[in-house]
Amino acid sequence: MSAQPILLVGSVALDEIVTPFGEVRDAFGGSASYFALAARRFAPVRLVAVVGTDFPEDDLQLLRDEGVDTRGLEVVDGRCFRWGGRYGDDLNSRETLYTHLNVFEHFHPKVPQAYRDSPYVFLGNIHPSLQAEVLEQVRSPRLVALDTMNLWIETARTELLRVLRDVHLLVLNDQEARQLAGESNLVRAGRRLLDLGPRTIVVKKGEHGAALFSTGGEFALPALHLADVRDPTGAGDSFAGGLLGYLAASGETSGPALRRAIAYGSVLASFTVQDFGIARLRNVRPEEIAARFEELRLLTHLDAER
Amino acid sequence: MSAQPILLVGSVALDEIVTPFGEVRDAFGGSASYFALAARRFAPVRLVAVVGTDFPEDDLQLLRDEGVDTRGLEVVDGRCFRWGGRYGDDLNSRETLYTHLNVFEHFHPKVPQAYRDSPYVFLGNIHPSLQAEVLEQVRSPRLVALDTMNLWIETARTELLRVLRDVHLLVLNDQEARQLAGESNLVRAGRRLLDLGPRTIVVKKGEHGAALFSTGGEFALPALHLADVRDPTGAGDSFAGGLLGYLAASGETSGPALRRAIAYGSVLASFTVQDFGIARLRNVRPEEIAARFEELRLLTHLDAER
Numbered sequence: 001m002s003a004q005p006i007l008l009v010g011s012v013a014l015d016e017i018v019t020p021f022g023e024v025r026d027a028f029g030g031s032a033s034y035f036a037l038a039a040r041r042f043a044p045v046r047l048v049a050v051v052g053t054d055f056p057e058d059d060l061q062l063l064r065d066e067g068v069d070t071r072g073l074e075v076v077d078g079r080c081f082r083w084g085g086r087y088g089d090d091l092n093s094r095e096t097l098y099t100h101l102n103v104f105e106h107f108h109p110k111v112p113q114a115y116r117d118s119p120y121v122f123l124g125n126i127h128p129s130l131q132a133e134v135l136e137q138v139r140s141p142r143l144v145a146l147d148t149m150n151l152w153i154e155t156a157r158t159e160l161l162r163v164l165r166d167v168h169l170l171v172l173n174d175q176e177a178r179q180l181a182g183e184s185n186l187v188r189a190g191r192r193l194l195d196l197g198p199r200t201i202v203v204k205k206g207e208h209g210a211a212l213f214s215t216g217g218e219f220a221l222p223a224l225h226l227a228d229v230r231d232p233t234g235a236g237d238s239f240a241g242g243l244l245g246y247l248a249a250s251g252e253t254s255g256p257a258l259r260r261a262i263a264y265g266s267v268l269a270s271f272t273v274q275d276f277g278i279a280r281l282r283n284v285r286p287e288e289i290a291a292r293f294e295e296l297r298l299l300t301h302l303d304a305e306r
Numbered sequence: 307m308s309a310q311p312i313l314l315v316g317s318v319a320l321d322e323i324v325t326p327f328g329e330v331r332d333a334f335g336g337s338a339s340y341f342a343l344a345a346r347r348f349a350p351v352r353l354v355a356v357v358g359t360d361f362p363e364d365d366l367q368l369l370r371d372e373g374v375d376t377r378g379l380e381v382v383d384g385r386c387f388r389w390g391g392r393y394g395d396d397l398n399s400r401e402t403l404y405t406h407l408n409v410f411e412h413f414h415p416k417v418p419q420a421y422r423d424s425p426y427v428f429l430g431n432i433h434p435s436l437q438a439e440v441l442e443q444v445r446s447p448r449l450v451a452l453d454t455m456n457l458w459i460e461t462a463r464t465e466l467l468r469v470l471r472d473v474h475l476l477v478l479n480d481q482e483a484r485q486l487a488g489e490s491n492l493v494r495a496g497r498r499l500l501d502l503g504p505r506t507i508v509v510k511k512g513e514h515g516a517a518l519f520s521t522g523g524e525f526a527l528p529a530l531h532l533a534d535v536r537d538p539t540g541a542g543d544s545f546a547g548g549l550l551g552y553l554a555a556s557g558e559t560s561g562p563a564l565r566r567a568i569a570y571g572s573v574l575a576s577f578t579v580q581d582f583g584i585a586r587l588r589n590v591r592p593e594e595i596a597a598r599f600e601e602l603r604l605l606t607h608l609d610a611e612r
């Protein structure tokens with residue numbers, strides 16, 4: 001079976017990133033950008049997002065060169081969504097310097113006619129009512145995945161719970177899982193989230209890896225051993241991109257396929273964090289992905305021969 | 307090959323433990339106690355430690371009933387080592403209420419003649435110069451393992467570095483690994499510790515599992531998915547006991563044997579945290595250990611069939 005297209009909605013942004021290893025400004029970013037560049041390794045990506053007139057032509061060309069379908073990328077009068085963040089010495093703490101919604105403030109996703117039959121849908125981390133608007137515009141997708149964040153869990157819980165009823169796969173980080181479930185034990189939290197609608201919960205734990213809770217079983221995967229981490233921005237979005245990309249490419253949703261998908265998500269995220277912004281992710285080659293997947297298998301297998 | 311004996315030095319204590327789920331006083335504890343009860347599932351244990359005249363006869367009998375060799379357990383005038391700790395709501399934070407060294411203050415380990423040919427040695431978490439005193443009293447052991455803590459890393463670094471030169475396997479937690487290596491990236495820290503002497507470094511990460519750094523390769527293992535955790539006290543010591551116990555029972559030190567040993571350590575720790583003090587650990591049956599090992603394999607395998 002050939003790779004099926006993924007309809008993606010999320011943010012495309014210009015970022016300012018400060019880490020102990022350097023800083024960048026006006027860097028191509030946003031959750032949808034990282035997701036698209038990761039998922040594109042496996043399956044076609046159809047982007048729905050908005051940018052301002054200040055969005056660099058080079059960045060638009062980059063998306064096209066990567067084969068991302070940008071017919072759903074609106075360009076409207078105004079400035080792009082801009083985000084600035086500063087990381088602490090060990091890269092585990094992050095301070096948000098600013099979040100300027102700009103053109104994103106009045107965004108309502110419009111799904112082009114040509115996208116409406118997309119069998120895979122990824123509702124990136126935007127307001128749950130916008131995520132719901134996307135679902136209203138598509139025809140019975142095979143798999144709907146959703147990412148969210150603490151802001152929406154706190155301020156739009158009702159809308160989030162409503163859209164989750166139509167979601168198959170929920171991707172979120174450990175803090176968000178605890179917060180959404182109202183449960184400090186992560187295992188209990190993961191299991192409890194299955195009551196909200198999704199039949200699969202994937203919890204991202206950063207340097208501690210990822211965990212799967214599903215009606216079919218559970219899985220725990222450590223992160224690759226990375227000695228050189230320069231910028232964690234976009235790691236979670238790259239993870240989700242690798243995960244959903246692999247599922248769309250394989251056409252499977254079995255337990256073993258989900259395990260491999262989580263491993264590919266982890267592999268894509270591992271490239272992203274090794275350089276600033278999308279610098280490493282955009283240049284990753286298929287043979288590098290395959291090699292790192294094998295490295296992850298060897299690192300984690302209890303029955304490994306070495 | 308039959309299981310080889312392990313010479314164990316460490317603390318035997320009476321603990322006060324307060325968690326959101328209850329509290330106990332004068333509970334049989336100490337790092338050597340947890341280690342012994344875990345390791346005993348796999349191999350004979352020869353204990354070197356000290357207690358006061360207030361040490362309950364029942365606790366001594368418990369050790370003997372478990373088959374622990376107590377000829378090296380000194381009883382001296384005075385009170386036992388006593389420790390009190392209180393855990394926060396999510397069990398991830400711990401406050402030490404008090405540490406009364408009592409008879410431990412003037413302790414110098416005396417290794418009985420009958421113990422001196424022990425092929426496996428575990429130097430539990432005590433002052434590094436006492437750990438060195440034990441090594442001076444044994445004859446060319448096959449494998450020496452050592453545990454330590456932030457207190458000794460800060461106050462007895464020179465002595466610790468000296469004894470580490472004669473150690474094959476270093477077990478410590480993630481914070482201690484970072485502190486001892488002077489490196490915030492845990493992967494770099496683990497690799498750097500190999501320069502200190504040990505050919506194998508095992509890093510305990512609590513609910514995030516464990517990691518192996520060795521001259522022969524690396525391994526990462528997540529923790530079992532536990533929905534019911536009541537008291538984390540002794541988890542790290544039970545982990546070390548399961549780890550070294552398995553190595554002493556198998557007689558192997560290959561990469562695959564180290565991976566299995568770490569998994570057995572994780573399994574033993576998982577029982578310990580499910581009840582207060584040693585309550586669950588002392589009652590664990592061989593078939594329960596085997597079942598949980600299999601559960602861990604299924605939870606972590608990328609190629610699992612379900």
